[in-house]
Amino acid sequence: MAYLTIAQFCRVGPPGWSVSLAVLSRMTQRNLLLEEMTSPEVAAALAAGVTSVVIAVGAVEQHGPHLPLLVDAARGDRLAVEVAKLIGGALVAPTIRIGCSEHHMSFAGTLSLRRQTLEAICLDYTVSLARHGFRNVYFVPSHGGNFGPLADMLDDLRAAVAPDCTVHAYTNLIGFMGFWQEAVAAESPGLEGRVGGHADIAESSEMLCIRPDLVHEDRAEEGLVAHFDDALAERIFRDGFRSVTPNGILGDARGMSKAIGERCIRNAAEGIASDLMGS
Ligand SMILES: [Zn+2]
Numbered sequence: 147m148a149y150l151t152i153a154q155f156c157r158v159g160p161p162g163w164s165v166s167l168a169v170l171s172r173m174t175q176r177n178l179l180l181e182e183m184t185s186p187e188v189a190a191a192l193a194a195g196v197t198s199v200v201i202a203v204g205a206v207e208q209h210g211p212h213l214p215l216l217v218d219a220a221r222g223d224r225l226a227v228e229v230a231k232l233i234g235g236a237l238v239a240p241t242i243r244i245g246c247s248e249h250h251m252s253f254a255g256t257l258s259l260r261r262q263t264l265e266a267i268c269l270d271y272t273v274s275l276a277r278h279g280f281r282n283v284y285f286v287p288s289h290g291g292n293f294g295p296l297a298d299m300l301d302d303l304r305a306a307v308a309p310d311c312t313v314h315a316y317t318n319l320i321g322f323m324g325f326w327q328e329a330v331a332a333e334s335p336g337l338e339g340r341v342g343g344h345a346d347i348a349e350s351s352e353m354l355c356i357r358p359d360l361v362h363e364d365r366a367e368e369g370l371v372a373h374f375d376d377a378l379a380e381r382i383f384r385d386g387f388r389s390v391t392p393n394g395i396l397g398d399a400r401g402m403s404k405a406i407g408e409r410c411i412r413n414a415a416e417g418i419a420s421d422l423m424g425s
Contacts, residue, residue: 178230180237188278191237198236198282199275202226203268203296205245205289208253208387210345210395212365213353215255219243220356221349221411222288228415229286233423236284239275242267246291252388264292265299269306276307283307284422285315290343291383293319316418323374329413333406342397343374344387350399351407358404366402369395 180188180199202222209217222241230236247258259267272283283303287293297317304313316322323341326348331338340347346369353361370391372378382390390396 178227178236178238181240183237188237192279196235196237197280198230198233198284199239199280200226200230200233200236200284200286201239201268201271202241203245203264203285203287203289203292204241204243205247205250205291206243207245207247207250207256207258207289208394209349210365210369210393210399211367212362212399213345213350214357214360215257216243216357216360217345217349217353218245218289221352222286224352224356224411225288225415225418226286228411229284229419229422232415232419233282233284236282239271241288242271245287245289246295247289249291249383249387250394252386253394261295261298264295265302268296268299269303272303272311272313273306276311281311283311283313285313286418286422287316290319290322290379293317293322294383314422316421318421319379320375321417321421322414325414325417326410329409330406333409334401334403337401337406339371340368340398340401342369342371342395344391344396345369345394346397346399347401347406348397348410350402351404352410353407354402354404355407355411361402363402366399367393367395368398368400369393371398372396 202225204219204222206215206219219241226238230238244257244259246261246264247256250256251258275283285296287296296315300315323343327338327341330341330348337347350366
């Protein structure tokens with residue numbers, strides 16, 4: 147079949163393929179995940195104005211002695227749904243599960259993409275989605291090592307699609323840390339100093355909400371407790387994670403709770419959605 151516009155598709159699609167707006171509305175409230183929809187459902191969503199899409203960019207890498215490697219991929223799955231709900235009129239594309247994790251490679255099991263590999267994947271996502279009629283593509287990193295590469299590739303992603311498709315990415319790593327610090331301070335005052343940004347009280351708490359079966363709470367430890375700023379980030383990316391924290395934790399994982407986790411997820415989603423919609 148030759149390429150069709152969405153309107154043409156809806157007219158020529160086989161009988162029974164069309165989805166009423168009422169059905170569409172129930173469907174999108176229940177499930178925003180593009181990969182779980184049928185192709186006619188996606189076409190109907192686009193025709194009904196659901197033309198934004200959120201993509202989490204995660205990682206599979208070490209997260210200390212108490213958390214599994216999939217933390218940033220699983221957190222990305224949840225974060226993308228929460229951001230999509232706040233943006234409105236948005237679906238969620240499959241999380242990019244592996245990210246730029248070279249700085250964690252001295253820990254067993256970590257997988258890492260080269261920057262150009264990640265950019266190629268993001269570019270192919272963007273072009274595919276734009277070809278189907280998505281008009282706002284939002285990349286949301288759920289792993290610290292992806293913020294810089296996303297910021298660097300944004301111009302190339304934008305140049306790869308027509309001007310009627312806009313591409314956005316949340317790229318403020320220090321800002322993201324602030325969302326977690328605020329959430330922990332509000333939920334458990336006095337423990338905000340344990341937020342360090344990696345396998346810490348905030349991230350461990352999020353995992354208690356998302357995959358509690360994979361959290362080994364009895365192995366939670368203190369890691370490097372230090373103010374996270376640009377200088378520390380630069381040292382980590384240059385010298386590797388193990389050079390600053392032998393157990394792989396930045397911050398302190400002790401004191402985690404589901405209440406902290408839900409607040410961290412909500413605070414981060416609200417901060418990111420508001421930044422993306424203003425960009
Ligand atoms: Zn993480």
